[in-house]
Amino acid sequence: MYDPLVNAPPGPHDAPETSYWQKSTQAEFPECVDDVPEDVEFAVIGAGYTGLNAARTLAEHGHSIAVFEANNLAWGCSSRNAGFVMKSTGRLGLSAWAERFGETVAKGIAGEHLTALQLITETTQHCPEQCQRQSGGYLKVAHKPEAIKALHEQYQSLKQFEQPVEWLEKDALSQMINSPQAHSALRFTDCFAVNPLLLAAATARRAASAGVQLVEHCPVTSAVSLGDKGVYLKTAKGNVRARKLLICSNGYTSQQLLPELASRSLPVLSSIITTPPLSPEQVDSIRLSPEYAVMDTRVLKYYFRLLPDNRLLFGGRGAIQGKNAENPTFAKRLLKALHQTFPQLKDITRWDSFWSGWVSVSLDDYPRVGKFNDNIYASMGYCGAGVSFSALAGQRLAESAMGETLPELPYYQSQLKPFPLPQFRRLGQWLYYHYGRLLD
Ligand SMILES: Cc1cc2nc3c(=O)[nH]c(=O)nc-3n(C[C@H](O)[C@H](O)[C@H](O)COP(=O)(O)OP(=O)(O)OC[C@H]3O[C@@H](n4cnc5c(N)ncnc54)[C@H](O)[C@@H]3O)c2cc1C
Numbered sequence: 001m002y003d004p005l006v007n008a009p010p011g012p013h014d015a016p017e018t019s020y021w022q023k024s025t026q027a028e029f030p031e032c033v034d035d036v037p038e039d040v041e042f043a044v045i046g047a048g049y050t051g052l053n054a055a056r057t058l059a060e061h062g063h064s065i066a067v068f069e070a071n072n073l074a075w076g077c078s079s080r081n082a083g084f085v086m087k088s089t090g091r092l093g094l095s096a097w098a099e100r101f102g103e104t105v106a107k108g109i110a111g112e113h114l115t116a117l118q119l120i121t122e123t124t125q126h127c128p129e130q131c132q133r134q135s136g137g138y139l140k141v142a143h144k145p146e147a148i149k150a151l152h153e154q155y156q157s158l159k160q161f162e163q164p165v166e167w168l169e170k171d172a173l174s175q176m177i178n179s180p181q182a183h184s185a186l187r188f189t190d191c192f193a194v195n196p197l198l199l200a201a202a203t204a205r206r207a208a209s210a211g212v213q214l215v216e217h218c219p220v221t222s223a224v225s226l227g228d229k230g231v232y233l234k235t236a237k238g239n240v241r242a243r244k245l246l247i248c249s250n251g252y253t254s255q256q257l258l259p260e261l262a263s264r265s266l267p268v269l270s271s272i273i274t275t276p277p278l279s280p281e282q283v284d285s286i287r288l289s290p291e292y293a294v295m296d297t298r299v300l301k302y303y304f305r306l307l308p309d310n311r312l313l314f315g316g317r318g319a320i321q322g323k324n325a326e327n328p329t330f331a332k333r334l335l336k337a338l339h340q341t342f343p344q345l346k347d348i349t350r351w352d353s354f355w356s357g358w359v360s361v362s363l364d365d366y367p368r369v370g371k372f373n374d375n376i377y378a379s380m381g382y383c384g385a386g387v388s389f390s391a392l393a394g395q396r397l398a399e400s401a402m403g404e405t406l407p408e409l410p411y412y413q414s415q416l417k418p419f420p421l422p423q424f425r426r427l428g429q430w431l432y433y434h435y436g437r438l439l440d
Contacts, residue, residue: 001322001323001325001326001356002014002252002322003267003321003323004180004251004252004253004254004255004262004267004322004358005255005267005425005426006255006321006322007220007254007256008168008221008254008256008257009070009220009221009249009254009256009257009321010070010071010075010219010252010254010381011070011071011075011104011217011219011236012070012071012217012218012219012236014070014071014075018353018355019079019197019272019353019355020197020272020307020311020313020352020355021079021080021179021195021197022079023341023353025195025197025198027041027046027197027198027201028189028205029072029074029200029201029203029204029205030073030204030205030207030208030209030214031086031214032073032214032216033066033214033215034215034237035068035237035238036215036218036235036237036238036240037066037213038063038069038238038239038240038241039240039241039242040064040065040066040067040213040240040241040242040243040400041058041063041064041065041164041242041244042055042058042063042064042065042242042243042244042245042246042401043065043066043067043068043220043222043231043233043240043242043244043245044065044066044067044068044245044246044248045068045220045245045246045247045248045249046067046068046069046070046076046247046248046249046250046252047067047068047069047073047074047075047204047214047216047250048074048076048077048078048200048250048385049074049078049199049203049386049390049391049394050069050070050248050250050339050379050386050388050390050393050394050397051067051205051246051248051249051394052073052074052200052203052204052206052207052212052394053119053207053245053390053391053392053393053394053395053398054246054248054379054393054394054395054397054398055067055207055210055212055246055394055398056203056206056207056210056212056394057394057399058212058398058401058402059210059211059212059360060210061327061359061398061402062258063210063402064211064213065212065213065221066213066215066240066242067207067212067213067214067215067216068214068220068233068235068240069214069215069216069217069218069396070217070218070219070220071216071217071224072216072217073204073214073216074110074197074200074203074204076204076249076250076251076252076357076358077197077251077252077357078117078196078199078200078223078390079197079200079281080196080203080272080355080356080357081196081270081386081387082091082193082200082272082293082303082305082313082315082356083193083194083196083293083305083387084191084193084293084295084303084305084387085117085120085138085191085192085193085194085387086138086188086191086293086385086387086388087110087113087114087116087117087160087163087190087191087388088385088389089113089190089366089367089382089383089385089388089389089393090365090366090367090381090383090385091366091383091385092365092366093158093234094106094109094110094158094161094163095153095154095157097109098157098401099236099251101183101410105409105410107161107162108365108408108409109409109410109411110161110163112210112389112392112407112409113171113192113388113389114247114394115282116388116389116392117190117191117388117393119372119388119392119395120194120199120387120388120391123193123199123202123203123391124199124202125203125208125355126151126202126206127161127198127199127201127202129195129198131194131195131199131202132194132195132198132369133192133193133194133281133307134192134290134291134293134305136192136289136292136293137166137187137188137189137190137191137192137291137292137293138187138188138191138192138193138292138293138294138295139143139168139173139176139177139185139186139187139188139292139293139294139295140154140185140186140187140188140295140296140297141173141179141182141183141185141294141295141296141297142182142183142184142185142296142297142423143148143180143181143182143183143296143297143298143440144181144254144297145183147183147297148183148184148418149343150297151184151185151186151297152167152184152368154393155167155186158186158236160406163185163188164189164190165186165188165189166186166187167184167185167186167187168184168185168186168187169184170182170183170184173185173208173273174287175287175406176287176288176289176292177286177287177288177292177294177340178287178288178342178344179286179341180283180343181296181340184310193292193293193305194387197226198242199387201212203391206353208385212303213252214309215235215237217236217288218236218237218239219236220233220234220235220237221234221235221257222234222256222257223245223257223258223274223376225245225373225374225376226241226376227253227375229241230242230243230375231243231244231375231376232243232407233245235343237425243375244375244376244377244401245375245376245377246377246378246379246397246398247261247372247376247377247378247379247380248352248378248379248397250265250358250359250360250379250380250381250382250386251265251267251268251357251358251359251360252267252358253265253267253360253380254400261372261378261380261416263418263419263422264362264363264380264381264415264417264418264419265360265361265380265381265416266360266361266362266363266419266425266428266429267358267359267360267361268317268321268358268360268361268384268429269317269318269319269322269325269356269357269358269359270315270316270317270318270356270357270359270384271315271316271318271319271325271330271334271354271355271356272313272314272315272334272354272356273313273314273315273331273334273335273338273351273352273353273354274307274311274312274313274314274351274352274355275311275312275314275338275345275348275351275352276311276348276350276352277309277310277311277416278306278311278312278345278348282344282345283306283347284331285309285342285344285345286306286312286342286345288304288306288312288369288435289306290305290306290307290308292305292306293305293316293324296341296406297426298436298440299435299436299439299440300316300317300433300436300437300440301390302314302315302316302334302337302341303315303316304338304341309365311352312338312342314334314335314337314338314341315334316333316334316337318330318356319356320429320430321426321432322358322427325356326354326356328335328354330354331351331354332354334354334439335349336352339435359373359382359383359386360379360381360382360383360385361381361383361384362378362381362383362416362417363416363417363418363419364417365383365418366375366383366394366409366410366411367379367381367382367383367386367389367411368380368381368382368399368412368415368416369393369396369400369401369406369412370396370397370400370406370412370413371401372415375403377397378402379393379394379396379397380399381416382415383428393399393411396411396412400412403424
């Protein structure tokens, strides 16, 4: 599998991995253009949620934009995620924001997360199936008794920030999830789950109807800033001059394309398996409704949801290197974790689908959106939580490229921090995985 730290930019012929979503969903993507425009005001690299939302925002302000996607539209994380629409990004909770930057910033961050959620809701309304929205909320589950205290403290702090959350004691939770690894839970009542591929298609259709030129199977192979004269791009289908460039390739950004930017992110594989459809008895035995999206409190988290066709989706960390991404060892590891979560499903010994994608992890646990240098703008580092935030990030990135002032919040006011000794990022990741396993 393509590896951003090793390979040149992906595609155009990198085989699309077949995820459950691709196998089960008839998603209607808009037509793309064949010819690459020689001159555009804004060029966008990457047709995931971020790039498509950024492009739509620019087009709605009357600008000319072309989006270049190495493979088919939304080929990266935006077509392969678990579909949890959460009110967060990065790895900091609101109390951590308050500790690091003060209460006013934490409130501002909460406001941004709410806006992001509202933007996704708006996009689901552009899909005849409302992106198969499941509205029961997001459950963060204490996977062991020792995790309850910290989770309850998070609940109390969220209440202070007036967030719509509920606390579920073990007895109440056991009616919703029958698992020896569910000891109590925090329920985020306004979060929801979607079919991510339908969300990507709806986002792409909105961009196309706003006038965005979408060019797929067209990797950008080099991007050179010409100072006042804009940016010069080489693509697989021809060369382009743009006044400004928006980099929305996130975890898929090749180290070879933009080393200075890519060294500020650690691309990490997140992987998912789906089971064959559970029988009605199996569904009863786990008591999980498709309405809920669930994540645990491990350092190396597992997340799961029951899909509308009774398959169980179960995800967590994957391999470290792209060349190992498809190794069944990693699917077996997820299946083992699934059995620990639901021992009553131990008869399930195979998976229907297994796939992975690259998320971008930042050094200090939160993303950055805005100007990178003269005429290059970038949004990156969502740390695996970007389904809702990417919609707002795309909009904010476009606003920044149009010269508007972004809110005075850490997401928008500084650059991603470079990793010290970036050539050893993978070693650091390997050590972190061992440390996390010990703690969990
Ligand atoms: C398995 C998995 C599960 C996840 N589950 C969740 C979840 O439930 N909830 C949540 O909030 N987040 C989740 N995420 C993260 C979320 O999907 C991402 O944060 C979000 O989709 C990022 O969108 P994006 O548009 O920024 O990047 P992407 O969707 O990754 O798009 C980047 C695009 O850039 C293209 N590209 C790269 N280089 C070039 C180039 N040189 N030229 C042209 N194109 C290029 C790539 O082909 C790719 O399509 C998950 C991620 C994975 C992998």
